[in-house]
Amino acid sequence: MTAEHEIELRPFPPFLPPNTTVLMMGSFPPAAEKRAMEFHYPNFQNDMWRVYGLVFFGDAMHFQHVGEKAFDAEKIKAFLTARGIGSCPGVRRAIRTHGNASDAYLKVVETVELPEILEKIPQCRRICTTGGKATEILLALLETEVRAKDFKTGTTITARCGDRDLFVTRLPSTSRAYPMKLEKKAEAYRKFFVEAGFVVAK
Numbered sequence: 167m168t169a170e171h172e173i174e175l176r177p178f179p180p181f182l183p184p185n186t187t188v189l190m191m192g193s194f195p196p197a198a199e200k201r202a203m204e205f206h207y208p209n210f211q212n213d214m215w216r217v218y219g220l221v222f223f224g225d226a227m228h229f230q231h232v233g234e235k236a237f238d239a240e241k242i243k244a245f246l247t248a249r250g251i252g253s254c255p256g257v258r259r260a261i262r263t264h265g266n267a268s269d270a271y272l273k274v275v276e277t278v279e280l281p282e283i284l285e286k287i288p289q290c291r292r293i294c295t296t297g298g299k300a301t302e303i304l305l306a307l308l309e310t311e312v313r314a315k316d317f318k319t320g321t322t323i324t325a326r327c328g329d330r331d332l333f334v335t336r337l338p339s340t341s342r343a344y345p346m347k348l349e350k351k352a353e354a355y356r357k358f359f360v361e362a363g364f365v366v367a368k
Contacts, residue, residue, distance in 0.1 A: 171261055171263065173259050173260070173261055174197075174259065174260055174261070175258065175259055176194065176255050176257065176258055176259070177195050177198070178204065178206055180252065180254035180278070180283055181205070181206060181246065181253045181254070182283065182286050183246060183247040183250055183251070183252060183287075184287070185250040185289065186252035186287040186290050187250045187251075187289050187290055187362070188251050188252070188290065188293070188359075188362050188364070189251075189252040189253070189254060189283075189290050189292070190251065190252065191256050191294070191300050191303075191304055192206070192253075192256065192296040192297060193255060193256055193296075193300045193303065194255050194257040194272055196208065196209050202235060202236040203236055203237050203239040205237075205242060205243065206255070207253075207340065208237070208239075210235045210236060210237070211342050212342070213340040213341075213348050214296070214340040215229040215237045215242060216229075216230075216340075216348060216352075217340055217348070217351050217352045218245075218355070220348070220352040220356075221352055221355050221359060221365060222245075222364075222365065226348065229241055254283055255278065255300075256277060256299075256300050256303035256304055257272070257275075257276070258278050259274075259275040259276040260273060260274055261273040272299065274303065277303055277306070277307060278303075278307070280304075280307045280308075281327060284327055284328070290332075292332065292333045292334075293333075293334050293335070294334070294335045294336075294337050294358055295335070295336050296338075296340060297338075297339035297341065297344070298314070298339070301314050301317055301336050302314040304334065307327065308326065308334070309326040310324075310325035310326070310334075312325070317336050319336050319337065319338050319354070320336065320337070320354050320357070321335070321336060322335040322336075322361070335358050335361075337358055338350075338351050338354050
């Protein structure tokens with residue numbers, strides 16, 4: 167078995183502040199050589215933390231180390247903890263069949279232990295997915311009749327996990343490979359956080 171076909175365990179544990187009310191779920195972090203920090207969405211080319219900077223601070227560079235091509239993991243963690251936002255990849259173990267970070271070539275070996283995750287964040291009633299693969303994975307773990315192909319980006323559905331009623335919103339991927347301008351992605355995330363009560367509508 168070649169190195170790129172080894173089974174990988176997610177490199178970071180789920181980030182679950184006790185006060186989490188919103189859980190953000192992606193698919194699987196990139197390989198070590200693509201990480202600019204040791205935290206979720208670590209690739210400097212991924213726009214997640216630029217989107218957060220725009221939504222909450224009006225500044226795409228808010229979470230970037232000044233003068234460096236890297237984000238500030240501790241600043242991000244402090245912000246998420248203060249706001250009660252969790253982050254958890256939908257995949258626990260995976261194989262990169264082409265040796266890269268593309269979801270198209272990600273073979274899921276084991277999905278996230280969602281009921282156990284939700285037990286740790288009893289106030290959480292909202293989950294947002296950050297791309298197509300993440301959406302497919304999450305819907306397969308929930309009680310819902312909605313199929314991923316019918317779940318449009320920017321919309322919200324209701325679902326259940328055990329005895330937990332949830333609102334699930336599909337948001338656009340923040341990967342540069344997803345064909346949408348940064349500002350448009352930020353608008354979609356802003357709308358979500360306005361509905362969740364985190365941001366005041368303009």
